[in-house]
Amino acid sequence: MSAIKIDILNKRFPGVGEATGHLVIENLNLTINPQEFVCLVGPSGCGKTTLLNIIAGLDTDFTGEISVGQVTKKSKIGVVFQNPRLLAWRTVRQNIELVQERFQNAELIDELLDVMQLTAFQNVYPERLSLGMSRRVALIRAFAVNPDLLLMDEPFVSLDAPTARQVRDLLLLLWKKRPHTVLFVTHDLREAIALADRLVFLSAAPMRFVSEIVVPIPRIERNNEQAIEEFRQQLMNEYPAIKQLI
Amino acid sequence: MLFLLITWQALAVYLDSSTFPMPVLVAKVFWQACVTGQLPYHLGMTLLRLIVSFSIAMLFGCAMGIALGRNRKLDAFFDNWLVIFLNVPALVTIILCYVWFGLVESAAILAVVVNKLPNVIVTIREGTRALDQDLMDMARCYRLSKRKILLEIIWPQLHPFVMGATRSGLALIWKIILVVELLGRSNGMGYQLHLFFQMFDVASILAYTLAFVGVIQLIELLILKPLDQHALRWRR
Numbered sequence A: 001m002s003a004i005k006i007d008i009l010n011k012r013f014p015g016v017g018e019a020t021g022h023l024v025i026e027n028l029n030l031t032i033n034p035q036e037f038v039c040l041v042g043p044s045g046c047g048k049t050t051l052l053n054i055i056a057g058l059d060t061d062f063t064g065e066i067s068v069g070q071v072t073k074k075s076k077i078g079v080v081f082q083n084p085r086l087l088a089w090r091t092v093r094q095n096i097e098l099v100q101e102r103f104q105n106a107e108l109i110d111e112l113l114d115v116m117q118l119t120a121f122q123n124v125y126p127e128r129l130s131l132g133m134s135r136r137v138a139l140i141r142a143f144a145v146n147p148d149l150l151l152m153d154e155p156f157v158s159l160d161a162p163t164a165r166q167v168r169d170l171l172l173l174l175w176k177k178r179p180h181t182v183l184f185v186t187h188d189l190r191e192a193i194a195l196a197d198r199l200v201f202l203s204a205a206p207m208r209f210v211s212e213i214v215v216p217i218p219r220i221e222r223n224n225e226q227a228i229e230e231f232r233q234q235l236m237n238e239y240p241a242i243k244q245l246i
Numbered sequence B: 001m002l003f004l005l006i007t008w009q010a011l012a013v014y015l016d017s018s019t020f021p022m023p024v025l026v027a028k029v030f031w032q033a034c035v036t037g038q039l040p041y042h043l044g045m046t047l048l049r050l051i052v053s054f055s056i057a058m059l060f061g062c063a064m065g066i067a068l069g070r071n072r073k074l075d076a077f078f079d080n081w082l083v084i085f086l087n088v089p090a091l092v093t094i095i096l097c098y099v100w101f102g103l104v105e106s107a108a109i110l111a112v113v114v115n116k117l118p119n120v121i122v123t124i125r126e127g128t129r130a131l132d133q134d135l136m137d138m139a140r141c142y143r144l145s146k147r148k149i150l151l152e153i154i155w156p157q158l159h160p161f162v163m164g165a166t167r168s169g170l171a172l173i174w175k176i177i178l179v180v181e182l183l184g185r186s187n188g189m190g191y192q193l194h195l196f197f198q199m200f201d202v203a204s205i206l207a208y209t210l211a212f213v214g215v216i217q218l219i220e221l222l223i224l225k226p227l228d229q230h231a232l233r234w235r236r
Helices: A048-056 A092-098 A106-115 A131-144 A161-177 A189-195 A225-238 B002-015 B023-036 B038-070 B072-087 B090-101 B105-129 B133-141 B146-184 B189-198 B202-231
Strands: A004-013 A022-032 A037-041 A063-067 A077-080 A149-153 A181-186 A198-202 A209-214
Touching (some): A004 A048, A022 A048, A037 A189, A048 A149, A077 A131, A077 B133, A106 A161, A131 A149, A131 A161, A181 A189, A189 A225, B002 B023, B023 B202, B038 B189, B072 B105, B090 B105
Parallel strands (some): A077 A149
Antiparallel strands (some): A004 A022, A004 A063
């Protein structure tokens, strides 16, 4: 799959009645390389979710252009939302099978369930799962389509720190097994540093590009809390503008 | 149940009136009507009409309800019509159907359907409006087919509304179907009840009512309850 080019001139939400509406995104230019792991970092409410919706094709009401390479209708996009969005009336396994409509692959599901330690829960209805487990199911669902592009919208928010770390490690494990482009939205800088090849900083609404930074820490060192914290401090000192964003 | 029977018996003895028969007499009449095949035949005719008109009303009602719930323009167009049809007295539609199409079976069915349809549409429309947009977005992201979206995402969410429409619909149809039979058919429960009314045969009326209540209980117990349990098995 080729690079993703994002070129949004502006995106505004229509106002209600007389109100003029408000500008959400303005002049955003981004290129994401194939198989790159990019974290979009910005304050809450800056329009990151809107951006992901545009890339996912859910929102077409904007001026500008998005090219997701040659992959259009046939492309496989995995999406992990802020909330797990599982069907309560289907079991864990049925929820995952649902997205494999055109390409059944039971082995892949078995493998993913195993990695995420959810094999024992595959026939359970989502209401019985904890939030952390539900998020893991949502992750499996995204990986089950063997995605070319994975969009993740603060998928680990409201998880306690150890669970979040565990799920993060699992995400990296899966990503290393099957490299693909990942766009990961977060407002947690530590999380972003632990995961990304490149950080893209975005401003508060209307969202604009602020700066981008390649994370120099080698992948093997990413679970070293200290290295991450040091790099975070270094970023804060070098780019004072970032401080206001997080 | 026992209490009801005793009260009934006591009242009947006290009043000693031919218009308030004792339970034993009603049971006897009930048994006789069953043996002669009268009651099963008329009840069967009514049930048949019920099944046909109910199926038609539910099928079109669900389809139109989903369409109206998902399409605002369509909804705005049909909204007034719905309100009108919801509030036209059942008797009016029944009489008009018979006058326009004659005293035939299809007119009877149509009259019932016309009375029931708006209720189904409104209920399902409300259900469709309450659909979870998050799940729809998820389905679109993963490019699920229309069929899957309908069966796996929309339909399960509509289930409580469909069951609501079914229960209130059955109650409504029972009431209307008897009037329809009374006015223009020569068989069915409505026709029979009319006959008994003219002869002041209260025992038979009560016996038929008994059969009626039994059938309704059976439908609830054997069809609706199991459906509910199956569809809501995921609930804690």
